[in-house]
Amino acid sequence: MSTDPPFTSEHEELRSSIRGFIDRELAPHAQRWEQEQWFPDDLFPLMAAQGLLGLKYPESYGGQGGDYLHEAVLCEEMARIGSGGTAAGLGAHINIATPPIWKFGTDEQKQRYLVPAIAGERIGALGITEPGAGSDVAAIATRAERVDGGFLVNGEKTYITNGVRAHFIVTAVKTKIEDPPARHGGISFLIVDRGEGVSSSALHKLGWQASDTATISYQDVFVPEQNLLGELHGGFKLIMANFQWERLAMALGAVGAMRLAWERTAQFARERRTFGRPLGRHQVIAHKLADMATSVYTCRCVTYDALRRFVAGEEPLKEVTMAKLLTQRAAFELMDEALQIHGGAGYMRGDDGPPHPIERAARDARLGPIGGGSDEIMREILAKALDL
Ligand SMILES: Cc1cc2nc3c(=O)[nH]c(=O)nc-3n(C[C@H](O)[C@H](O)[C@H](O)COP(=O)(O)OP(=O)(O)OC[C@H]3O[C@@H](n4cnc5c(N)ncnc54)[C@H](O)[C@@H]3O)c2cc1C
Numbered sequence: 128m129s130t131d132p133p134f135t136s137e138h139e140e141l142r143s144s145i146r147g148f149i150d151r152e153l154a155p156h157a158q159r160w161e162q163e164q165w166f167p168d169d170l171f172p173l174m175a176a177q178g179l180l181g182l183k184y185p186e187s188y189g190g191q192g193g194d195y196l197h198e199a200v201l202c203e204e205m206a207r208i209g210s211g212g213t214a215a216g217l218g219a220h221i222n223i224a225t226p227p228i229w230k231f232g233t234d235e236q237k238q239r240y241l242v243p244a245i246a247g248e249r250i251g252a253l254g255i256t257e258p259g260a261g262s263d264v265a266a267i268a269t270r271a272e273r274v275d276g277g278f279l280v281n282g283e284k285t286y287i288t289n290g291v292r293a294h295f296i297v298t299a300v301k302t303k304i305e306d307p308p309a310r311h312g313g314i315s316f317l318i319v320d321r322g323e324g325v326s327s328s329a330l331h332k333l334g335w336q337a338s339d340t341a342t343i344s345y346q347d348v349f350v351p352e353q354n355l356l357g358e359l360h361g362g363f364k365l366i367m368a369n370f371q372w373e374r375l376a377m378a379l380g381a382v383g384a385m386r387l388a389w390e391r392t393a394q395f396a397r398e399r400r401t402f403g404r405p406l407g408r409h410q411v412i413a414h415k416l417a418d419m420a421t422s423v424y425t426c427r428c429v430t431y432d433a434l435r436r437f438v439a440g441e442e443p444l445k446e447v448t449m450a451k452l453l454t455q456r457a458a459f460e461l462m463d464e465a466l467q468i469h470g471g472a473g474y475m476r477g478d479d480g481p482p483h484p485i486e487r488a489a490r491d492a493r494l495g496p497i498g499g500g501s502d503e504i505m506r507e508i509l510a511k512a513l514d515l
Contacts, residue, residue, distance in 0.1 A: 132427075133435045138200050145204045148177055157210035158478055160337040161487065166213045168250065168292055171220065175247030180221060184229060188237055189245040195372065195438050198222070202376045206383030209483040211491025212337030214380060219288035219338075220244065222376045224251030224297050226369045227316065231357035240295055240318055252293035254284040254319075254343060255366065261286075262504050264299070264366060265310035269345060271300035271317060277351040278302070278317060280324075283344050290341025291327045295320050298345070299362055314362035317350045324348035334490030370500065371444070374451035375437055377499050378430040381458035381492070385423045388488050392416065392465040395472075412468060419461050426454045445512045452505035455495030462489035 134142070152173065160166040174180050182197040184190025191197065198221070205214035228241045228251075243249040260266035269282025280300055287296070296319045303313030319325060325348055327341040357365045393416055396407035406412050433450040436443035466473035466485050477484030496502040 132431055133196060133438065134200065135196075138196055141197060142200045142204060145177075145179065145201055146207060148179075149204060149207045153208045153213065154483075157208055157213060157337070160213055161210050162336075162478070164212075164331070164336050165339060166210070166216060166337045170213070170217065171247035171250055173247070174217060175245065180247055181245035182221075184225075184241065184245055188229075188241050195375075196434070199375070199379050199434055202379035203383035206380060206387050207483075209487070210337045211384070211487070211494070212335035215335050215494075216289055216292075216338040218376065218380070219253065220251050223253040223369060223373050224289070224293070224295075226372060227253070227297055227356060227365050228318070230368060231316075231365055233353075235353065236318065236356065249294040250289055250292050252287050252289040252296045252343075254287050254290075254296045254298040256284060256286050258283060258285050258342075262501060265314070265363070267299055267301060267314065268308070269298070269300045270304055271302050271315065271350065272304065273302075274349070277349060277354070280317065280319065280345045280348040280350055283342060285342045286330065287341050287343055289339055290343050291329050291339045293321065296325070296343060297356065299366065302360055302362075309360075311363040312360055314366070315359050316356040316362045316365050318354045318356055319345070319348060319350055320354075322348075334487070334493055336487075336490075371437060371442075371447045373499050374447050375430070375434055377495060378426070378433070378447075378450040378454040381454040381495055382423070382427050382430050384488060384492065385419075385426060385454075385458050385461050387483060388462055388465045388485065389416070389419050389423050391483060391485070392419070392468050395469055399470075406468065415464055415468060419464055422457050422461055426450075426457050429453055445509065448505050448508045448512070451500065452502055452509070455492075456502060458495055459489070459492040462492045465489070 178191045179201060181190030182193045182201060183195055186192040205218065208214050225241060225244050228236055244251050255264060257267050257269060259268055271278040271280045298317050298319045299314055300317055301308060301313050302315040303309035324346045327343045330340045330342060332340055396412055396416060397405050399406045407416065430450045433443050433446035436446055466489050469485050473485045476486060
């Protein structure tokens, strides 16, 4: 096991360029996007112009020809936007909607969807979750019936990031329509264009305010044969194929957010004075900050070890699952402590205050133990992997 950062000086150069871009172009607007519960679609071409929508994708599709380590840098740095929702909307496009097309798409599908997605011209979403099927993915009920030239889709997806704005939705459907319904073996993926029969309604949330989360309804939506992604009835493999990266991306995002919150809270504790001295000179507060720094360090080590293994081509199911499980709860707990150290200031919305208010970071962090496979599901995976 190696807990050294897996990044080279080239990755660190990329980090400082991303950081400069975020500090200049994104972070100053984060408050407004949060209040408006929407960040502008223009962010996609803006990110694309920096090469940030295709870091890990081949140059032949308009990507940067990098790898998962370059993407990992972006995942960490997006915390600096100060809006979990903005990072989530961009991240859903980069880390969950486009990877299945890259891995399983035909060249023609890559030309039609991946190339414009990397260029920021078309926005993607991944539609798996349904009102009746979240953790139990195999229970999805959206049906795709065979018709002349393609499929007819009927059903509903929910909690879908980019669900209102997406131009295309990489959608999990049941293609084996039997009684009783097929489970894992009956799932396929279709790339569904927004168009006739596809309608979205926005959902409102505790955190991730600037992200667009929606219920999407499919009513007699015709999807042509050439939009079948991967093998017919082979969709479960496709879901599993990206879970490891999605969970690593979430762990990296948590590590970035935790580090930022720690730095800001430590600074606050140095400046704020109570009972005649800086807050951080009260032993209770200093010890809290020491515990928080330990948590940031532990989460980084576990995440970097999983990342290193993933990039080396191992199949680090256990390590990635542990990283996701550890970091998401730890991030929320750290934000709660950071909020407590800020006192009343921590509870304020901070519309006119610093660009990364702690209350927002705390609300944003609450999604981590639920999304991308909940804590309970992570423990189920670990229990199996540990042969229990
Ligand atoms: C803001 C947000 C954005 C999202 N974005 C997307 C997206 O872009 N695309 C997408 O497809 N989905 C998305 N999701 C959905 C997300 O992946 C699901 O919410 C998550 O998988 C949990 O499913 P569920 O909400 O249906 O909870 P359920 O599966 O109903 O679970 C409810 C609770 O029971 C627990 N539980 C379930 N089964 C077990 C078990 N066997 N043993 C013990 N405990 C169990 C769960 O851990 C959870 O705590 C998003 C969700 C949110 C909130």
